[in-house]
Amino acid sequence: MPMKPKSPKTPSSKKESEEADVGTVHEEVEVPVASEVVFRKVWRIKQFHKTISKKDSLDSPVFRCSVNGMTTLWNISVRFWKGPHGKKITNPLVVCLNLTGCESEETGQARVRFQFGVWDAKIRHWECCSISSMVLNLQNSHELISVGYKSLGILERHIDSSKDVQIMVKLQIIQSDEDVHSLSQDMGRLMGTQDSKDTLIECTCGEDDRPVNVHSWIIKCRSTKLGNRLLDYQDEKDKNIKYKLQLTDYSHGLISELVRYIYTDKVDNADKYSQKLLHLSTRFNLPGLTALCERSLIESLTPCNVPNILLLADQCGCENLRKAALHYCENSVEIKDNVHIGGKTLAWRVMEMVNPDLFQEACESIGSSSSNIDSTGTTGSWSD
Structure with a gap:
C-alpha cells in the first residue's frame, strides 16, 4: 500500500484534538447521472529532479472520488524503466x-475512463495524453489494483520556476446499470434502430456512408429552427419517409455527430468536430451543444490554435469561449512572440486583417495579468 506523507507532530496533534471536538467533513457529489461527473486531480511533485534522483518509486497521496453513495480511493504512482545494465x-x-x-x-461493474496530463509551465497549458478506459468490478475492498499507465516524458518546459512538476x-x-437504464442510453438505442423513422437528412456522403434517417418528432422538439426546415417528401423506396432535411453543405460524419447530440445529449468525436458543431449549434439554436463544444475547445487551447478559436468564438457570439481564449493569451511568452511585429504567425495576421478590433483586444490581454486559475498546492498536495 502507498504510504501517506507524515505530518509534523504538533499540527497533527492539534488536528486530532479538533476532530475529537467537532468531527470531520468529507465531500460527496450527488448527481442525476454519475457518468457525467469528471474528477480532476492535480499532483504537484516538489523539487522534481532532486526528488526522483533519490527514490526508486514515488506515490502520490491517496485521493477520494465519491458520487451517489459510492466511494473509490485512488493514487498515482511513478515508476522507472531500467536500462540494459539495470540502471x-x-x-x-x-x-x-x-x-x-x-x-x-x-x-457491480463500472467502466473507468482516465486521462493523464502534465503542466507546461512555459505556456501555462495542460499537455494531455490520449483517453484510456478499463472495466472494473467495484466492491468493498482495499486491495490495490493497477488500472493503467502511460510513459510520460518530462522536459524543461514542464519544470516551473520552483523546480516543481504538476x-x-x-x-x-461509468456504472454499468446506469448505462443500461439512463434516458441517454435508451435514446441512443432508438437512434440506432430504423423503427418509425420518417425523415431523411441529406448531407455530403461517401460511397460507404449509410443514409441518415431520423424521427421528425425529436427534430421538432430539440430545435424549432431545424423543425421549420423539414420539407414534405416521399421516398419511392421507403413509403414511411415523409420529410427531408437538406444539410448538403455538411459532411456525413458531422451530421452524424449532430444527430447523436440531438438524441443523446452526447458527442463521440468532440475533438474532431467541435469547431464545426459550434457553428451548427448557434445556427440551429442548440444551447446545450454550444456549451459542450465550448468546453471541448477550451480544453484544447494551444498557442497555435488560439487565434482561430478567438475568431470562431467572436463569429458565433460565444462569450464564454471568447473570454477563456483571451484569458489563455495572458502571460504566454510564446503567444507574445507570435504577435509582436515581425513575429506574427499566419493565423494572427489573418485575425488582424479580418477582425482588427478583436486582434487589438487579444494584444491588450497578452501579458496583462499574472493570475493563475490552478491552485499552487503544497508538497505532495492535491488540488481539484
Whole structure:
C-alpha cells in the first residue's frame, strides 16, 4: 500500500484534538447521472529532479472520488524503466493510475475512463495524453489494483520556476446499470434502430456512408429552427419517409455527430468536430451543444490554435469561449512572440486583417495579468 506523507507532530496533534471536538467533513457529489461527473486531480511533485534522483518509486497521496453513495480511493504512482545494465532511467517516467480501495453498498461493474496530463509551465497549458478506459468490478475492498499507465516524458518546459512538476489525471466512472437504464442510453438505442423513422437528412456522403434517417418528432422538439426546415417528401423506396432535411453543405460524419447530440445529449468525436458543431449549434439554436463544444475547445487551447478559436468564438457570439481564449493569451511568452511585429504567425495576421478590433483586444490581454486559475498546492498536495 502507498504510504501517506507524515505530518509534523504538533499540527497533527492539534488536528486530532479538533476532530475529537467537532468531527470531520468529507465531500460527496450527488448527481442525476454519475457518468457525467469528471474528477480532476492535480499532483504537484516538489523539487522534481532532486526528488526522483533519490527514490526508486514515488506515490502520490491517496485521493477520494465519491458520487451517489459510492466511494473509490485512488493514487498515482511513478515508476522507472531500467536500462540494459539495470540502471534507473528517469526520463521518460512510467505514470500509473491505481485503485487503492472501494467503499460501496452494492457491487457491480463500472467502466473507468482516465486521462493523464502534465503542466507546461512555459505556456501555462495542460499537455494531455490520449483517453484510456478499463472495466472494473467495484466492491468493498482495499486491495490495490493497477488500472493503467502511460510513459510520460518530462522536459524543461514542464519544470516551473520552483523546480516543481504538476501531473494531472481526469477520472470518469461509468456504472454499468446506469448505462443500461439512463434516458441517454435508451435514446441512443432508438437512434440506432430504423423503427418509425420518417425523415431523411441529406448531407455530403461517401460511397460507404449509410443514409441518415431520423424521427421528425425529436427534430421538432430539440430545435424549432431545424423543425421549420423539414420539407414534405416521399421516398419511392421507403413509403414511411415523409420529410427531408437538406444539410448538403455538411459532411456525413458531422451530421452524424449532430444527430447523436440531438438524441443523446452526447458527442463521440468532440475533438474532431467541435469547431464545426459550434457553428451548427448557434445556427440551429442548440444551447446545450454550444456549451459542450465550448468546453471541448477550451480544453484544447494551444498557442497555435488560439487565434482561430478567438475568431470562431467572436463569429458565433460565444462569450464564454471568447473570454477563456483571451484569458489563455495572458502571460504566454510564446503567444507574445507570435504577435509582436515581425513575429506574427499566419493565423494572427489573418485575425488582424479580418477582425482588427478583436486582434487589438487579444494584444491588450497578452501579458496583462499574472493570475493563475490552478491552485499552487503544497508538497505532495492535491488540488481539484
